[in-house]
Amino acid sequence: MPLRYTIQPVAGFISRGFLGRRRPAEVENRLPPGQYLVTDFPVLSAGPTPHTPLDRWSFTIEGLVQSPVTWSWDEFQKLPTQTVTVDISCVTKWTKLDTKWRGVTFDTLLQAVQVEPTAHYVMAYSDGGYTTNLPLDEMVNGQAFVAYEFDGKPLASEHGGPARLVVPHLYFWKSAKWIRGLRLMERNAPGFWESLGYHIHGDPWKEERYSGD
C-alpha cells in the first residue's frame, strides 16, 4: 500500500480564500500528491485511436532475449491471466481507485524467453507509434501486466484496447495503450512523452511529472 505523503508547500504560500475539498482519510491517503479523485475514466491520447483487427494483432518480446517470441491474439488469449484491482494515477492530475483489470503478467510473458543478463530497461511500443520506457526491475514480480479486459468487459479502443500495458505504480502514460510489444534494452532511453518534457521514470508518489522534477 502507498505510504502517507508529506505536504510541502512553497514557503508560506496560501491561496487566499481556498479551503479545499477534503476526502475521508482512507481516500486521501490513496491519492498521490497533487492528484484528485475521479469516478469516471478520462481518455487522453496524442493522436487518433488505432483500430487494429484482432486477426492482424500480435504481441512480441524482443531485444535482449535469446530469441524473440511473438503471440497471435488467439495464442495470447490462451496464456494464464490474473485479475487485479489497482489504483491508477494520470499525470494530468486524476486518480481513479480500484480499477479492475484482467491480463497476462509480465512475469508470465518472460517465461517464454531467456532474458540476457545485460537487459535492464524495457521499451513498450504500440500501434500508432507510441513508445514508453520502464526499468525492467519495476515490471517483474506482478508489477506490470498486459490487460485486455477492464471491469469484466473487453478493453475499449479509446482506453487502449484490444490490449494495453498496465503498470499501476507509475503515472498512467507508462501504461501504453494499444501495446504490440516490449523491447528489452541495456540502457534507459526516453519514449514518446519522456522525449517531450515528461519525467523519465514517473513515480506519482514522488511526483515525478516532468523532466527536472
Add this chain to the structure above:
Amino acid sequence: MQPLIEWQAGTVTEIRPQTPQTKSFTLALPKWTAHRPGQHYDVRLTAPDGYQTQRSYSIASAPEQVGELELTVERIPDGEVSPYLHDVLVPGDQLEVRGPIGGYFVWEVGLGGPLLLVAGGSGIVPLMAMLRHRAAQRATLPARLLYSSRVPDGVIYRSELVQLSDRDHALELFFTFTRQAPEGWTGYRRRIDEAMLTEVIRPFEGRARVYVCGPTLLVETVANALVRMGLPTELIRTERFGPTGS
C-alpha cells in the same frame, strides 16, 4: 536532464467573463517564459493547513503576449478548483502556477500549414493560442476553424474570432450548434460528422495539420473520420478532456 519547472506566484491582473460558464484569467508572471501555442500550465491551490490540489489548464494567450499568461477556465459546478477560480479569485490575488508543459499538441508558424483546428466547447482554448500566435506573426498560411458549441452564448472568444477572420481572408470560421442555433442561423446545426469535415477540409486537399481539442466523443469522431479520409495520422494531434460517457 532538463531544469525543474518551478512553481511561481502569478498576480491576477484581469478576469474577463467569456460565457456564462467560462472566464479568462490574465496573470502577470515574475518568471515568464515563452510557451509554444497549445501548451498548458499547472495551477496549484494551497489551503491554510497545507492541503493542496492541482489542475492543468491550457494557455489561451499567444507567446507574443510577453510577461503574461491567459488561462480560460470552464466552471465545473461540482469541481474543486474551477469554482474557486470563478467565485473567489479577484484581480490582485496571487495564483501559484508552473509551466509551460507539453510538447506534442503544439503549433507554431514555423510548422507551416494549412491548418485545420477543430474545437468542441472549451476545447477552443489551446487553439485560440495558435490563432492568436498566427495573427501576431502576420502569417498568411490558410487556416480553418471548425468550432462546435451547444448554444450561441456558449461560444468562447466569438467576437475576437470574428475580428481575426474579418481582418484576414486566409482564416475562415465554421461554427456548428448542437442544441440551439442563433436566430436566423444558416450554418451547421448538428454534431461534427464526416460530411461536415469533408466540406471544411476540401480546399486543403487532404494535406492539413490538424489539431482537435474537446470532449472525448468529439475528438474520437473527428480523428477517426480524418483517418478514414486518408489524412496521415502523424498530422492529427488531439487533446481530450471529460468523461468517456461510459
